[in-house]
Amino acid sequence: MQLFFNVSAIFSARVLLMGIKGCGIKRTVQFDLLKKILNQKIKVVNIIVIVPQQLIGKTVLFLACSVDTMKNLLGKTLGLLFMTFLVVDQLPAQETATSTSSTFDVFQNADSSAARFTLFFETPNRYSENSAYDWLEVVNQYLNSAQRSNDSTEMARYGLMQSRLYHDLGEYDRSLAIAKEIYQRDEKLDADLKAVLLELMDDVYGKLGLYTEQIEIRKEEKDLGLTDNIAFYDIYSNLGLYRKAMEDYIDYAKKTLDEKNYYQVAAHKNTVGTYLRLDKSIPTALTRFKEARSYSDLNMIDVTKVKTEKEIIEGKLLNAEILGNIGKCYVELQQYEDAIPNLETSLETLEEYGKGTFSSEIIENRLAIAECYLQLNDLEKATDYLSDNLTTKKLDNLINKNRLLSLYYSKTSDYENSAFYLRRIIRIKDSINANESELRTQQLAAVMDEEKKNTKKIMDAQKEDIERQRSEMIAQDERTNIVLISLVFTLLLFSGLVYAYLRSIKNQRLIAEQKHIIENSLIEKDSLLKEIHHRVKNNLQMVSSLLSLQTKNTRSKAAIEALEEGKSRVKAMALIHQKLYQNDDLSVIEMQGYIESLINSVQSVYKKGGHNINITIDAEGVELDIDRAIPFGLILNELVSNSFKYAFPLDDENGKIYIHLRKIGDKEGYFEYTDNGVGLPDDTDERANSSMGIRLMNRLANQLQTKLNVDNTKEGVRFWFNFV
Known part of the structure; x- marks a missing residue:
């Protein structure tokens, strides 16, 4: 008697284990077989299982047996089917599969x-x-x-x-x-x-x-x-703005991301990790990639969802891309032995399922494997991956290939060829700097302009929606008023007590509705203001990034210093808007935290100075509105920058800066800034008219309706002023 079965490589692990145990296979072999099946190494085939008549009899008989006997017979039956399946899997293709x-x-x-x-x-x-x-x-x-x-x-x-x-x-x-x-x-x-x-x-x-x-x-x-x-996140990434790309991608993807879709979550975390890796945040990126791999594995073994062939292949390619990214992170961390198996597995899958398609991912993985073997001094294996027929169309990969070839020839003591590939790298970079710098600046400006237009459209749509809601509220108020007037004439027929009681209830309900409407309007207003301050901060950061790009393309030291000063001032203003949209109260800024953030920002600009200086900030509990906070922040930016640049030329570890800000009463305030540096030069008054920083501080003090006072003490300098 014959039974026909269509055996799939994907079984429930519990049922498979019963089947394997039924054959009497050792426990170590059981887990190897299960692992082979769950990794889908066994193909799906149509097989004919010949079941002896005696087994059919036992199958009928076990229905009348005890539970234990039923388990044993079921295990033996599944075990026979499983072993037959394994044997058939090893047969030649022409004997097991139809053409x-x-x-x-x-x-x-x-x-x-x-x-x-x-x-x-x-x-x-x-x-x-x-x-x-x-x-x-x-x-x-x-x-x-x-x-x-x-x-x-x-x-x-x-x-x-x-x-x-x-x-x-x-x-x-x-x-x-x-x-x-x-x-x-x-x-x-x-x-x-x-x-x-x-x-x-x-x-x-x-x-x-x-x-x-x-x-x-x-x-x-x-x-x-x-x-x-x-969306523009991929364009920002191609232009080298990886953080901006990541922020835009997260904001764009959260609208459609389905947390129950393992493939979507894995792809999302892989993309975020890629932007972090390109931004050189390697440990954080590696964490994201490992999370992505976990979700990718869940997607591949999820038997609750029937997958098409296209979805299965997309899942394998995504898993290969994630493994490749994990390997590249290990390369960046110089953990080459951990990187190689991930990269080789990724490369094998990409070449199998992306056959015939040009892929920069394959090139990057081959270059990464070559670098691992070069660093491990296995030059023979490195040459297997770093061959001359390894063609690439991305400049980054081309530069990396030439760098690895130079390293290879250096390790083989062929310094002439090593120098040749180094010169080739220099020519490529010079060509990029000569031809693409202006083009990329123009492209970035075009992308920013388009994003501003989209932002304006969104804000216009929001304004229209607010105006529509306002019109509806007015119409609702008019209808409510009509109802109230009708009620008033109706209630006049009743006695004064009943009329007063009912009128009181209606008035209370009206007040509650109006209060609710007003509260919702205030919430929407706060949300819009926070969004505006957020976007202003982002635009100021973009201006700072543009200044940084210009700094890289400027050779004049004076121009670079001027651009760095400008960038520092822009960051000082951006911090104001950042603090505003982070606060619950949008009308004031808590100055202690703002000053601390501003000091950190200035220190990041002057990396060679400012880190050995003891800075004391005394502004706890002081809050200023934006009209006073911006000029105050720019004045403080100039003072701290000057201290870092000029007050401590010998990088004295005993350097001190004291910043004091307090409120006198409800309206007046007092600001004092001192340092124990070298003090101001003797011709400070003569330089005041020519110095950009001093003129800027005086004008900002005028905005605060005060005057900047300076005391040149024996141990440094003191600036102070009162403000309203």
Whole structure:
């Protein structure tokens, strides 16, 4: 008698364990077999299990047996099925699996261009059996046929497939040229083709670094309703602003992130970790990647959700990317032996499931493995990964490859070749500095301008919503007033006591409703103000970043100092807005915390000084509004900066700075700043008219309706003033 079973590689672990125990296998072997199955190393096959007549009899018999006997018989039955499954798995493929047509054959046998288009874009790992060049040859034939018949829809479908194939081969210029031709030629594409075209152009523009054009494509996607909002975090990352990219990504992703979707959570944590790794926050990034790996493993073993082949492959590729990132973190931490297994596993999976597709991730992993073996002085293995045919199209990878080649030749004492690759790195960097600095600045300005427009649109929409709510409230008030008037005339018919009682109840309810409305309005107002201060702080930080970029491209020492001073002043103002939106009370700023933050900011600018100086701050309990806090913060910024630059030229460890701020009564205040440095020079009064810092402090003091007083003492200098 024969029974037919369709055995899957994914079983419940509890049932499998019963089956293995039923065969009498040793415990150590049991766990090895379970591990092999849960890692999905055994293929899914259709098998025929021949069950003896005696076992059928036992199966019927065990229904009448005790519970223990039932368990033993069930275990033996499952054990027989399991062992048969393992044996069948080791048989040749032609004996266990039926022959199936490849995706490439199905593609050619499809009866329409629409079917081929769907199959092409929905099939994962389509290059596993036939290379991208095989696909390209066939697609070109179909495209020529569509051009001869002048079928615009078929031409668009095959043209998009052709563009995607060139993209997968890394020929982004050709891919973009084809996509742009379709974009300009076919203005009336249906929604599905238009979505694929715009997504492809977005991807190619990003690969080529054409971010302005990429923004325009995303604006068109939004206009067509293909996306709800435009995000710029990937562009910020490509421009090197990794922290800004991470903040924007988290803000964008939290709207759609499903905590119950393990794949989404794993991808989210992997992206955040990538931005942290690029920002050189390696330990924090490694923590995020390990969390991502845990969620990725949960996604792969989650049997409660039926996954398609595409979802399974996407899960494996995500897991490989996470392992690669973990390995790169270990490389940054110089833990090379821990990095190698993660990188090699990642590389193996990426090459298996991304076969035929150009991937910078594969290049980065190969370079990282090569660096590990070089640092471990295993030069033979390093050369296996660091070969001349390791082509890359990203400048960062090209620089890294040349650096590793230089290191390799240095370790082999071939200093001539080592110097050759070092010179090549210098030429590449010089070319980048010469050609891309101005372009990247322009692109960053374009992205910021577009983000400002989006912010303005959001704020305008919020204002319109507030105005609409206000109109509704007015209309509601008018209706309420009409009701109240009607009630008043009705209540006049009743006695004075009943009238007074009912009127009192109505008035109390009206007051409660109005109070509730007012409270909601105040909450919305506070939220808007916090958002405004937050965005102002972000814009000021962006100005500071632009000044930093300009500093890197400036050779004049005086200009660099001026830019650094400007950046310090901008940070002082940004701190004001940061403190405001972090406070519950938006009208005042707690000065003790603000001064401490400002001191830390100034110390970060003057890294060589200020760290051996004892700074005392006495401003506990003092609060100022923004009109007084901004000029006060700029004055203090100038004073602390001058102390760090000039007061302690010998970096004296006995240096002291004392900052005192207090309120006198409810309106007046007193500020005092002293240091025990070298004091002011004798010609301070003559320099006052030419010094930017002194003139700025005097003007800021005028804003506070006071005068800045200076006492040049024997042991340093003292600045003080009263303010209203």
